[in-house]
Amino acid sequence: MLLAIDIGNTNIHLGLWDGAAWRLSWRARTVAQKMTDEYAVLARNFLDSAEVDFQSISAICLSSVVPALTAVFQDLARRYLKLEPLTVSSRSDLGIKIAIDMPEQAGADRLCNAVALSQLYGAPAVSVDFGTSTNFDVLSADNAYIGGVIAPGIRLAHDALVSRAAQLHKVDLVPPPNPIGRNTIHAMQSGIFWGYAGMIDSLLGRILAQLDAPAAQVVATGGMAPIFNEHVALIDHVAPELTLDGLRLIYELNN
Numbered sequence: 001m002l003l004a005i006d007i008g009n010t011n012i013h014l015g016l017w018d019g020a021a022w023r024l025s026w027r028a029r030t031v032a033q034k035m036t037d038e039y040a041v042l043a044r045n046f047l048d049s050a051e052v053d054f055q056s057i058s059a060i061c062l063s064s065v066v067p068a069l070t071a072v073f074q075d076l077a078r079r080y081l082k083l084e085p086l087t088v089s090s091r092s093d094l095g096i097k098i099a100i101d102m103p104e105q106a107g108a109d110r111l112c113n114a115v116a117l118s119q120l121y122g123a124p125a126v127s128v129d130f131g132t133s134t135n136f137d138v139l140s141a142d143n144a145y146i147g148g149v150i151a152p153g154i155r156l157a158h159d160a161l162v163s164r165a166a167q168l169h170k171v172d173l174v175p176p177p178n179p180i181g182r183n184t185i186h187a188m189q190s191g192i193f194w195g196y197a198g199m200i201d202s203l204l205g206r207i208l209a210q211l212d213a214p215a216a217q218v219v220a221t222g223g224m225a226p227i228f229n230e231h232v233a234l235i236d237h238v239a240p241e242l243t244l245d246g247l248r249l250i251y252e253l254n255n
Contacts, residue, residue: 001017001019001056001059003043003059003060003061004061004244004247004251005062005085006064006243006244007065007069007070008065008109010131011027011029012030013026014026014027015241015244015248016047016052017244024046024050030069032066036072036076039076040080054080054081059083059086060081061085062077062086062088062247063087063088063109063111064108073085074087086255088247090104092111093253095119095249095250095253096114096143097142097143098111098144098145099147106145109129109243110145111246112243112250113127113221116245116249117139117242119245119249121219121237122217123140124138124211125217125218126208126218127220128219128221128222128225128228129222130220130221130222130223130224130225131153131223132153133150134151134152134153136149136151138211149203151203154192155173158173167184171189171192173193174193175190175193175197176190176193178190196228197232200228200234218234218237219237221240221243225239225240226238
């Protein structure tokens with residue numbers, strides 16, 4: 001079985017691929033200060049919930065945008081699973097071209113999303129990944145990763161607003177009853193949610209126009225993807241495991 005690990009700034013997403021399907025998918029909070037042994041306990045609990053032990057894992061594929069934890073999980077793989085992990089970077093064999101100015105600056109998660117787009121949805125295509133930042137990643141018609149957009153995540157925007165305004169408090173990130181809020185909570189929800197939906201609509205429209213591919217597939221992933229799928233017309237699919245699928249496909253390509 002393949003253990004896929006996507007280390008993001010907010011969450012660590014672990015997936016267990018049994019050769020035919022994701023047997024288990026699990027998220028944990030990213031804590032850069034945790035040590036190898038602490039994450040080994042977390043990984044063991046994850047595998048126990050699927051009635052799998054460390055010895056059943058035959059391979060590990062890893063993407064990380066938190067350098068401090070890249071080394072921690074590499075150490076975990078070597079010490080506890082006796083495996084050398086495949087760590088995704090722009091130097092990995094990805095099966096697609098990387099056509100950006102500085103390939104080494106591309107986040108591993110963004111490369112995984114581009115590979116998953118290519119293999120599962122075809123080119124051209126766009127992914128929208130709702131995480132700490134909201135990343136738009138673009139695959140051109142000739143199957144090349146040509147970059148995209150990095151915008152502040154909706155939770156980050158919400159927290160920034162609340163932290164800088166003394167009379168504003170946290171609200172649920174859901175659409176309010178009407179765009180014109182008749183109280184402070186609904187006004188904040190309208191500004192944050194509908195403002196964000198408008199940003200996504202606008203950016204997708206501009207991206208698809210530049211691609212000259214109005215029929216390109218748009219795939220959303222990340223925690224907020226399902227709710228925005230209901231309100232952003234240009235999203236075609238929601239793929240909760242898109243990044244993990246990219247890890248799986250990169251591992252298969254390299255083995």
